[in-house]
Amino acid sequence: MANGRKSLALALGSVAVASLGLASCGDSDTPVAKPPTAGPSTGPSNGRSNGAGGSEARQQRAGASLAGKTVVLDPGHNGGPLKGGQVFVGNGYKACDTSGTATDAGYSEHAFTWDTAKRLQKVLQRRGAKVVLTRPNDKGSGPCIDERAAIGNRHKADAVISIHADGAAPGGRGFHVIKPKPVKGLNEGIIAPSSKLGDAVLAAYKTGTGMPYSTYLGDNGVTVRDDLGGLNLSKVPKIFIETGNMRNKTDAAKLSDPAFRQRMAVAMADGLTRYLTGK
Template sequence: MRYDDSPPQPETAPAPGADRRRFARRSALAVAAAVIAPTTLAGWVLVQVGTGAGADDARPPRIAAPAATGTGTPAAPPATASPGADPSTGAPASGAPAPSPGATSPLAGKTVVIDPGHNTGNFDHSREINQQVDIGTARKECDTTGTTTRAGYKEADFTLDVSRRLRTLLEGRGLKVVFTHEADRAWGPCITERARIGNEANADAVVSVHADGVSEGSRGYHVILPAKVKGGAADTAAIVGPSRTLGERIAANFARTTGSGPANYLGGGTGLVVRDDLGGLNLSTRPKVFVECGNMRDSKDAALLTSPQWRQKAAQGIADGIVGFLGG
């Protein structure tokens, strides 16, 4: 409405019918004002609610969807964070379950091969496991018995238990997991077959689970990485780099989750060791590492290795390292 700022004019008699016309114009203006005012007020309220005025300032303001305009197209609902997400970022909150991987997940379609070190049956099949096999750069025993704690807890029992826990965690993230064995055979498999299983699965990562057996006082974990070797069927040139990245990821997560320190007897305190004498690494064409979770012959480490709760932590640390390596 525009107000007339001109000086007041002398009053004159209204023309015939002027009062009726003036009344009609004023009535029309009053009706228009009555329509506009509620609409304007409703729009103001919508903005106040939509911007969360007076609400938690940690949340970003949400732009309210415009009211329907009568075009027949409903307004899109505002986006909401997934359950358990940080409302300020939309990222999963700490401790919240990881989202199930979908078609766009970096873990979708990926395969991990888990190799539980040794086999409890090896103790009864020394002739079979002592047969020599070709690892490309040399010949070695097909397999060994592995070590035990001083109380008799076998490395092979430890590695199978941790591997099964690890499988559950990885499958929970949507990964396909393949085992080299589940103690469902009398002995073995040989180190050559263990490598072949990972290669034929076209694994995105291969992890061999072990525990060491050295003297009392030697403590801590270490991750064994493949050296660059070439000879016969062995050629690790393509996997040295990615295997190191895999090993570094696992070492860091293992230490954080278990609270264990890196081995104090090799690796220079890094928790990483490079070797060229392990057939399981030499013959692998896929990124692969060995994880020595601790020393079974040290009483303090043995107390950890025989604890189901600690073995769950060990599995979690390895799983987190693998998932990080695969981009999950």
């Protein structure tokens, strides 16, 4: 009987080890966490949220929910020299492209938006969406702001989000979503759906990141503008998001943290998913 109990214990131990190994595998929206110390029973099999990315069951549902949807991501600015010149934005002219801002430590907005957009792209693709980026890398110049709008239109995107970070006064912090204001003869058809898109991303981003609404601009995290070519010239639902203030010490620390950028990407993906599926 002693030998029998020993063999049984060894067998059970092997099963427990194997179970722990399986729990550590899989593709998640969030960075890999340390394995649980209390054994396999502490895993996310109860279907509850497990960190910013949600449970494995939630990820499986999300993986099928965006099939057939096209999302265009516009990482603001670019890493190469500016093209210069002015382009028509529907109700006037603006610079083709601008350099963006940076943190006091030198982390540039263009590098931030590129990294965050690539993270968001991966999350959305895992959920089944077709994802198009308005620029191919963080080294080239352009495209101009009118062309960025045209990319979303050409792909007949179900949703477009332009990702930015603000360069406001250091005392202000937080994020805000920019919705389009009607420009006669141009974007009237996208005002209502863009507003719904903005509301979904606003709520999900606040919940997923814990970032406050902007303290220096907007009304409860929302601004409405008609001076942005990307919104004026869009024929498909589109918003901008100023994800935080790079000139603010607290916001800059978060935006400079790769793990937090992953949280931001998942939060934006949750908002896009809510808008595109109605769930």
